[in-house]
Amino acid sequence: MRSGIFAGLLLATVSAAAAFAQGGPIKLANVAELSGGGATVGTNWKNGIDLAIEEINAKGGVLGRKLEVTHADSQSNPGVARAQVQKALDNEPYVLLGPGYSGSVKVTSPLAAEAGIAQIMGGEAAELTQGGNKFLFRTSFGQQSSMPKVAKYINDELKAKSVAIVWVNNDFGKGGRDVITKEFAKYNIKVAADISTEAGQADFAADVSKIKAAAPDAVFVYVNEEESARMLKELKRQAITVPLMGETTLVGQKVVELAGDAANGARGHVGLTTDAPVDLVKAFREKFLKKYNYVPDHNGLKGYLAIYMIKATTEKMGKVDAKAFADTLHGLTIKAASEPGILMDVTFDEKGDIDRQGFLVEIVDGKQVVKQVLPKLN
Amino acid sequence: MSNLLDLLVAGLATGAIYALVAVGFTLLWQTSQTINFAQGEFVMLPAFLMLAVMHVGAPFWLAILIGILLSLLLLGLGFKLLLVDPMLRHGVLPLAIATMALAIGMKEAVKQFFSAEASPFPSIVPAGDVSILGRVVSLQSLGVLALAIAVVIGLTMLLNRTSIGHQMQATAQNPTVARIIGVPVERMILMTFLINAFLVALASLLITPIYLAKFSSGEVLGQAAFIAAIVGGFNQVRGAIAGGLLIGVVDNLAAAYVSTQYRAAVPLILLIVIILFRPQGLLGRPEERTV
Structure with missing residues (x-):
């Protein structure tokens, strides 16, 4: 009898632990330029991430699970970025976010690739996606x-x-x-x-x-x-x-x-501007302004989009699977009609580069004025 | 040739600001053997104090006034009473290290209370250009240069033509004898700290519109001014002025004619040459100390 109770308790504990593991928060790690020369980049990126996570969690999360992010400061220094990414990967995040500086992405992307973790970053240097790294994804156009x-x-x-x-x-x-x-x-x-x-x-x-x-x-x-x-x-x-x-x-x-x-x-x-003549982008701008009391630059948009890339890809897979994430995102087209958080239709190619509409702007009286809209290629 | 003129004007404008900061170095050294490694951060802070005052709705002129007063209080009186006086009795080296700690503390505090991001800062000199010798020169460059030179001249007159200036010089040369002949040495030392606070506040006002208000902006400035003070002569105000102007010009010429990558090395090379061949600096006087 006693052994039966013990077995029952053990089974209940294991089941509860499994259920917790299945339904616990999805852990994301962000390493960004929160101080140093790139503080503007990293702060906007972080705020965009936080805004998107707040929105998604308020609506029940992704596949019923909340998103949870930890932020680490690279101090705009590639050496520090590498150490922070290693530390972040040790905690086995679902996806790695950042950094924003190309130099920091260059030294951290091999670590994420080795761990088999997808890295969604803000770097724009052309070479970043040319080296065959299957786990690296852009949030904006490469050079x-x-x-x-x-x-x-x-x-x-x-x-x-x-x-x-x-x-x-x-x-x-x-x-x-x-x-x-x-x-x-x-x-x-x-x-x-x-x-x-x-x-x-x-x-x-x-x-x-x-x-x-x-x-x-x-x-x-x-x-x-x-x-x-x-x-x-x-x-x-x-x-x-x-x-x-x-x-x-x-x-x-x-x-x-x-x-x-x-x-x-x-x-x-x-590639991204809050002055884009796109209703969803305008709505994003208002939400960001309301939460942070300033208008973000493109890095705020990048951080926001990174989270909705994760949401759309995970929902496409129908499961939270860090190993399958990168494969699913390659070749994926996310339409703003089905996922408004992505703001504009976007396609990811096999290298992790993106195809999306872009803009030519001019600063007039202290404001960005869109002069031309350059359409999405495919 | 025309390019050289542009570089000279820009170099002199920056150098004049270096000179203001370098003069502070020499004043503190002469009167209290203080090497203030937080001098760059002393230039960074007043801009943030002024921004904070503007943030609560005060006009720019009032923010300048309050910013200068707060600088006198914090960077002059507070610095002397809370850090220099307690540390100096333990020697010059512990004090120098304490000022390094202060520099880190100031940077982190500004980062914490304001932001790690840069902020814009208004200019006291209006925008616009004037034509000089057929070249277009900005009013801002000329204004910075003129204001810095006016302050340096004013300071030189204060030191050389007034009773207070003479007492300060006496304190710097030999505090024991100065005390015997009735000079209020402690008050004179405090005066130099207040003058240094005023100079850094002014430098902050002039340089921040160009460099932007950022917690780390004092690093470059502090280093440049320190080099300027040594190159010109650490124990002479006129040496610091000459050193500041020289470093400003050399830095700009190096960036244009050597390379941007090596521009920071050129003033340091100049520093090494000066230390090797004229240790007292270009306009400094040799000092002998007994151990």
Whole structure:
């Protein structure tokens, strides 16, 4: 009799533990630039993640299970990012989120791949998805997708024959500089000045003097957000009046806030913007503004979308399976009609790159104004 | 040639701000043997104090006023009474290490209370350009340069032409003799801490619109000013001024004509050369100490 009770209790305990394991929270790990030079990137990314998780959990979670995320600070340092990712992977998360800096993604992606954990990140360097890593996924366009559009715009719309390139000397900047230089060559656009700057650089007076001396028809600026703001201020200080062209990092919300009037007239290609003429994006903007009291840049959108990528993929699988996650996401198209949180229809290819509509914007009176909508390719 | 002129103007504008901060280094060293490794963070903090005052709705001019007053209180009086006085009796080295700890504490506190992100900061100099020798030069560069030079001239006049200045110099040269002839040494030392607090607040006001308000913005500035003070002469105010201007110009010329990657190394190379061939600095005077 006693042994029967004991066996019954044991069975009940094991069943309860199994049920808890099945129905407990889905654990996610985020490693992002919460301090250091990339604090704008990481903070927006984190806030987007938290907003999406709050929404999903309020509606019952994913397959009936709540999402739970831990945030770790990479301090915008690839070495710290690697240590934080290793620590995060030791806790066996369902999916790894971040980092946002390409250099940090580069050193952490082998760890996630080795662990067989999908990594949804914010890096944009072209090379990140070219190495055959089957577990790495973008939340925005890679440089190989965006730079051809930028070069075409500079040639067709700005009619520039010579361009000064200002880039940041890290994986993100070097990748962008290499791709845009090749694209300029296709249009016979001369590189009037090739100016490398440092991450975290505070003083751009000498760099702008070099641009002034080169007298280009346009300037292409490809540095991180805070440096973009300082660069724009210095360009204005030294009265550079030629068109300023860039990518998302030149015309983001935070850059506009930091650079003030100096940002007016800057143009860029953005994969994601809260000023997009898309109802779901506008609704996201309002929700974010209400929760955090500021308008996010594209990194806020990236973090938000990363969570809805997880939701849509998991629901497609019908189970929470970390090992099968990456296989399912490859080749998957998520439609905003069926999953509004994804905001715009998106397709992931076999490399983890994305296909989605993009935008060409200009800063007018301190606001991003969408000048062209570039449709999704497939 | 025209490019060189642009670089010189920009370098002098930045160098003038380095000079303000470097002067603070030399003043504290001369009167109280304090090497303040938190000097860069001292420049970072006033901008955040002003932003905090503006955040509660005060106009910019009032924020400047309150920010300067708070700087005098915290970075002048508070620094001296709470950190320098208790630590100095244990020697120069423990005090220097304590200021390093203070620097870390200030950075982390600002990160905690404000944000790790950069914030915009308004400029006291209006936007716009003027033409000089056929070159377009921004009013901001000229304004920064003019204001910094005016303060440096004012400070030099205070030290050389007023009774208080003479008493401060006497305190710096020999506090024991100064005390014997009736100089209120303690008050003079406090005065130098207050002057340093005023200078860093002013530097903060001038540099933050360009560098943006960020918890880590003092790192570069503190290092540049420290190098400037040594290059110019750690024991001479005029040396710190010359060193600041020189480092500002050298830094800009290095970025333009050497490379951006090596720009930070050039002032350090200059520092090594000065230490090897003129240890007292360009305008400093040799000091002999007995052990």
